[in-house]
Amino acid sequence: MFNEKLPKIWYGGDYNPEQWDKEVIHEDLRMFKLAGIDVATVNVFSWALIQPSEHVYHFDGLDAIMDNLASKGVSVCLATSTGAHPAWMAREFPDVTRVDSEGRKRKFGGRHNSCPNSPTYRKHVALLAGKIAERYKDHPALLMWHVSNEYGGYCYCENCAAAFRKWLQNRYGSLDKLNKVWYTAFWGHTFYDWEEIVPPNGLSEEWGNRTNFQSISLDYRRFQSESLLECYSLEYDELKKHTPNIPVTTNLMGFYPELNYFEWAKRMDVVSWDNYPSLDTPVSFTAMTHDLMRGLKGGQPFMLMEQTPSQQNWQAYNSLKRPGVMRLWSYQAVAHGADTVLFFQLRRSIGACEKYHGAVIEHVGHEHTRVFRECAELGRELQLLGDGLLDSRLESKAAVLYDWENRWGVELSSGPSVGLKYVDEVHKYYDALYQLNIQTDMIGIEEAFERYDLIIAPVLYMIKPGLADKIEAFVQRGGTFITTFFSGIVDENDIVTTGGYPGKLRPLLGIWSEEIDALYPDMHNQIVMKTEFGPLSGEYSCNVLCDLIHSEGAEVLAEYGSDFYQGMPVLTRNKFGAGEAWYVASSPEASFLQGLLAKICLDKGIKPLLVTPDGVEVTKRTKNDQSYTFLLNHNAAPATIHLPESEVEATDLLTGNILSGAIELAAKGVIILKQQRNE
């Protein structure tokens, strides 16, 4: 993400001068300087101001903002302002408002409020993006394009219904094919005319999070994700037409369920995202989300587009970020591949629903606050860091697979258990590697598997065309593959692969899963190790689902400890080509997974970056011949880390100190060790 216009970690965030008068803006600019802020994201929600009616555009306000910021040396991440349509548009062209999942036509209000298949909306977003691009293409402040804002939400209107039918015709060609993949022989759903198809929502197939027809609901998710992506692309293309060299992004939302971000990333120059953990979010979950965002474009550095300096407003209990936490979490983003540290927001709004969302400049309006001081201190540090870290990469031999369509499949499933949460199962494995300080990538199914020695695919329920072969090839060549219960069940249309679970993964895994037991929340089974395996021995607890499996060649390392399937395999390893394929037939407690992965990694030569006390996170970014090891102390107390003896000198990038031996890391403290690579 090195950018010659601002060759450092960008620092700043969302700024809404349209809410303020000149005096306030003047003060803001003064304080930006104090805080080392050099980037402002502007024009996020100004559509109604810029375009007060169908044929009229006013850019004076934005001109002034751009000039103002430029004059103070603040670069601009310029948004296209299409995150919420104007009120006049909703009134004059009702097709822009959505029909919700309960079948209700929406009126004007909120944001994320436009139908992605509204002809009015599509026409006007392209027009507007084009006009903005043309007007500001050469503006000195322009650094980056920010399309719309936090895309999300589905629509179920008649325009969407019509577009869905077209999308289906395109995808399936014929109703015969559609009837087959949608399995419409079930419950007499055969369609004889495309017009008979209606969107699946609360008026037809769905209720709450459930559906009668997984295939229909799955396709509607694909279709809506694509529809929104098309809206994004309309703007993207307009922007690129005028400024082919200015990077374009839109801010994503981590594990946001509704959009298939792997598809989105293909149309983005750089990934950016908004990080809003709450007080009780595990730090490893935040780490995993950063890694996923990095993984969307194959490891390319990403932008931390939003985080709060302190407080949020939309959680139930919006606790303050404790002293040092904002800095710590900012560096955590950088440690995982972010090349920017941006806030929502630079100045707190004083009206509407986000006025209790924290900001660099609080309602009090001056710089003499804890929050501002912490922001300014970080700003100073980031200036010192310069461009050293930019475009450095994280190198991982281990990867965890995550797939949105697989998630949709699992979440739409009726049975076997509401207790099965795909993201939680993914996190369990990620967390085990995280606790072991094994650097890990989060990857999609299109990633090049050969980059890795170990790939873990928890609950790989849906096997899309080619995926089984790709995994087999990976193992064949020597890779280690781990998957779990409820894997290999269906194809890309959520149609079960007959012939025995785990379907197309069965030869690779060397097992057959005959039945799947669902445990009540207060029930458990046990994983009983047959012999010691690394640190693993004795019994471990498991729950959620228990696959009742038979070995078909796989080595059985552990068996169930109770119930009528006591003695059946629960952990198996199958030699396949030069590699190994593991199956974990239930959802284990954390200590089991840490033990299992410690041993597997040890055997594969995948080493921890460092051994650290609990709560101290480690990552390593590398660039050219330098490595940058991040030590992040999430504890409320100081921690001591023992650096391994090394021939190369380790310098703390933030202090310039040369470190070795036992080093002390302050509570919530951060150290970035710069070293010459000796590999």
Add this chain to the structure above:
Amino acid sequence: MFNEKLPKIWYGGDYNPEQWDKEVIHEDLRMFKLAGIDVATVNVFSWALIQPSEHVYHFDGLDAIMDNLASKGVSVCLATSTGAHPAWMAREFPDVTRVDSEGRKRKFGGRHNSCPNSPTYRKHVALLAGKIAERYKDHPALLMWHVSNEYGGYCYCENCAAAFRKWLQNRYGSLDKLNKVWYTAFWGHTFYDWEEIVPPNGLSEEWGNRTNFQSISLDYRRFQSESLLECYSLEYDELKKHTPNIPVTTNLMGFYPELNYFEWAKRMDVVSWDNYPSLDTPVSFTAMTHDLMRGLKGGQPFMLMEQTPSQQNWQAYNSLKRPGVMRLWSYQAVAHGADTVLFFQLRRSIGACEKYHGAVIEHVGHEHTRVFRECAELGRELQLLGDGLLDSRLESKAAVLYDWENRWGVELSSGPSVGLKYVDEVHKYYDALYQLNIQTDMIGIEEAFERYDLIIAPVLYMIKPGLADKIEAFVQRGGTFITTFFSGIVDENDIVTTGGYPGKLRPLLGIWSEEIDALYPDMHNQIVMKTEFGPLSGEYSCNVLCDLIHSEGAEVLAEYGSDFYQGMPVLTRNKFGAGEAWYVASSPEASFLQGLLAKICLDKGIKPLLVTPDGVEVTKRTKNDQSYTFLLNHNAAPATIHLPESEVEATDLLTGNILSGAIELAAKGVIILKQQRNE
């Protein structure tokens, strides 16, 4: 249910060959034979396939299925396929889709989706049933008609509104009468024109499960239950026109709240139902439901139309049926009067929401599964059993009264307590008799009471015309009648009978209930016995509601133990004619009810079938001069049962062994003792 075409316990279940290709069907037929399957329910959801457009019918597919099954000796329970209307119909004739309880017009989707007062729907179900009956009336496979599927769900559309008004005119004749029974003087609801009446739903009188006008909501339930029954009857009549001798059924759902099955049973040749207990359903609840289904037609054997071989899909946690449980629960059905053992489903579907619902043939597709083996073993046993049990009856001297309209009244009531659940109170009494091995019938209010020595009517809230007299006559002749708190309160329109609770039951019970206290869930009172009564002595806990009663002649056997009504009666017995009428003024703990009913039964000469260890269920079916005693061990451990000395030999029907003295019953085991009756 003896049927000369298949004189044995029918074995098989729902089968959907329209979802499969020829090879699979070929395999299925092979495996049916292996499993001893001789009945398939087909054509349940094929409407869209058979009738692809308004004037076109295609029977080729169904012809092939019928011929195929016939050729392999599998008989058919032939459904009329009207459980879900085709998509084209919803599009061309929107009157077929429902308006839901929130006032929303539904689009195409799901099942149970047709408005019962849609002219289109009514016209087409009759046409279709007629065509099917005509076509297959002489088909060798045809064994039974299965109309539609699991009728249920209400509609609130304009057609229903109009039909409701007509139904009301018919029921009440005049608006004067309607205004009176609906009590419209309350809240100024007087109607001056029939057209002013709208269905009670979320847009008018109801919210959640509550209503402003119990009488209106009660009538709407009656009306919708009848509307759906009329749809059933349209099909029934068409079927009978062509095949007067083929029995007709539709599959019921036990205690399903929305339909008055006693009325439905009058229009059914045989009752059939779908039994889906979950892991934590009390076995006595399942037993009670079987008995209710048997009671719908006065004790006539019924069909177990659906049960899962192992797993369900729509529960929160779909646990597997443990080994032996499917067999045990199948025999439990037979033990309570079922003459068939049928599954949903014979082969698991691979798409849509029921793909994780268990089946005889699982997704793996072969017979080498635990589930298939258990099914085949049971199939073998049922073949051995032959026709011996068919049409045998259960003889009970005790009955528990259950009434759907009473339930509607209780559930619609605003006050005194949301903690009062009618079905739970019924189950408490049933369970006490069940634990005592007292064979019990579940009966409706139209049953001949003189068949019984003991009738228990928990929470008999609604006294319909003639019911009080009928109960009095029963007691007068020597019967024992037990009722509880919150009984005798209202008439058939939910209008309170003034003059003192329990209204028309007051003379019979010899008490006056002055007030009704509602206890919070964490509150209890005590039932303090005045003297020993059989096993009862000392104190017992009670809760939910406490009637504050005064004896008006009844003997007081127990008093409340605390609160300001300490010392008021809580258990009374009133001699009335040659019999006794008991009143239990609160909801007691189980041990109290078991003690009370043990003593009452002892005094009435109603004997337990056998004394068994906890968890071992006993029932007895009899036919001609034979009796069949079922011993069902619900425990996970073996149990020992001591057979009484008898002059007649007892043969285990399943093994042929002759048994006497202490016999061992395996965990989850079943024994059917065949004996010559010595009565």
Add this chain to the structure above:
Amino acid sequence: MFNEKLPKIWYGGDYNPEQWDKEVIHEDLRMFKLAGIDVATVNVFSWALIQPSEHVYHFDGLDAIMDNLASKGVSVCLATSTGAHPAWMAREFPDVTRVDSEGRKRKFGGRHNSCPNSPTYRKHVALLAGKIAERYKDHPALLMWHVSNEYGGYCYCENCAAAFRKWLQNRYGSLDKLNKVWYTAFWGHTFYDWEEIVPPNGLSEEWGNRTNFQSISLDYRRFQSESLLECYSLEYDELKKHTPNIPVTTNLMGFYPELNYFEWAKRMDVVSWDNYPSLDTPVSFTAMTHDLMRGLKGGQPFMLMEQTPSQQNWQAYNSLKRPGVMRLWSYQAVAHGADTVLFFQLRRSIGACEKYHGAVIEHVGHEHTRVFRECAELGRELQLLGDGLLDSRLESKAAVLYDWENRWGVELSSGPSVGLKYVDEVHKYYDALYQLNIQTDMIGIEEAFERYDLIIAPVLYMIKPGLADKIEAFVQRGGTFITTFFSGIVDENDIVTTGGYPGKLRPLLGIWSEEIDALYPDMHNQIVMKTEFGPLSGEYSCNVLCDLIHSEGAEVLAEYGSDFYQGMPVLTRNKFGAGEAWYVASSPEASFLQGLLAKICLDKGIKPLLVTPDGVEVTKRTKNDQSYTFLLNHNAAPATIHLPESEVEATDLLTGNILSGAIELAAKGVIILKQQRNE
């Protein structure tokens, strides 16, 4: 509330003879006499009976009722019957039915069902009120007017939308102004035409209890409260036209959230309200609500318009009022300023949803019930009391401020915590004074503050124009003012006052609140006293929110005990003019508040009325030279109270006994001590 037509505490309640035949009414009148009932509220829901069609009015039924009651000496609180519109009106003029918060057009049903901006509704309520007033203006039974019933509920229809736009034009004059106070620069909500504005509901800005735009939702609450008040006023004006001297009221509902009763009270001759505590409502909450109702019109006596003699129907668990409780709670109302004791209802209805709501005459229909006996005993007492208490006042030096618009602001807020409940925080302070027997007024912001020595304003979030000055003037003159965390934040449009919390209260309080931490429900902080303050010393628990404050001159009496703001002030006192302004920065446990207020009151010379055991409530009403001290024992056991030595004789008004020294108060007992005032 002295009224020469009935110079005593009115006794009676809602009566619906339209539900009964002549014989029953005859019995009712006999029993009213037995019970000392002299007032009946009639015609509450008779609109459909009186006006069977658009142009027809029938008053025969009401004539008969009025004459009947008059003939038996029962006076009438005559309702206008507009609480529910007729069915014919809903059918012929659909504008009378509402659109609900989910955007659904309602059909006929329920009550509170009329759109307040329906032209049909407005026309007809005025017409009807006028006709009734004209007809009965000279009727001997007429005592009081009762407009409609329990106004409430909002509408979101097109007529309301149009009226809202007009209301906004009137309030703001221009769209520029509206865009500013609604802060529409946020999320691009700028309006360019009044017609673009739609009501905020589930189709636009709101979901559940949350909103995107607090300012819009706040204005809609104001608008709807005013719209309903306009409907009331239409009737009020008609009634006054014909009977300028008959007092007019409508029955309020205590802390009912939707209507700003301070505005309503201005249009009411006397406040009346319906008191429905449940078994677990704290008695101090009921006391507070009575005080609020009294405070609506500056301390003027109010009417207890409804209470149940025993049971309610709409709670989850409708427990009986224990013996003595109905009497105790009736006197509690009088003790707090009620001059009437009225029930809902005199005779229990036998149909619809209130048939399990208690009544003086129960379903049994005779007088031989516990409930009737208690009612009759109270009726006898009230007759003995005569007119002595009428129009006596409660004198308080302490007041707690409550404001509906402030409540809306707090409840609509997005952040900082869903755990913050305005009414609960108000109650915490009220309860502390209540436990100390400090007589307290509940006042609105328009009250004359100079009447008080101590004013407590918990969570005074919204500072409307002039309020800060008014509070400053109060303190300047020597008053003591206490407020809390989350105060002084916004103006009347929910726009934050910049420059540092608590905004306009900052000079007065001498503090700056830099941040606001929200605690999870299981988290606590501590209030650590720096030195003893009266009974306060050591540590106390606090939670919900913690303001992180800095003293700007205020004395710090206590500091936080933990977390990163340990040592920051949590309790401050600022000398301001001749008075003091206190800030409590978090929500403390009860013992802290009792200690704090005990000491503050002691210092201010605000004395407890009496020292009593726990659970014994005391209030004092005074009139001319007499005082009436109410002693109310809420305990289930007797209590002993030690009267202070006094020169004036204390007579128990209910027994005539002269009391002094240690006196015994029965369980649930009441004593009213009449004394000559010696002040």
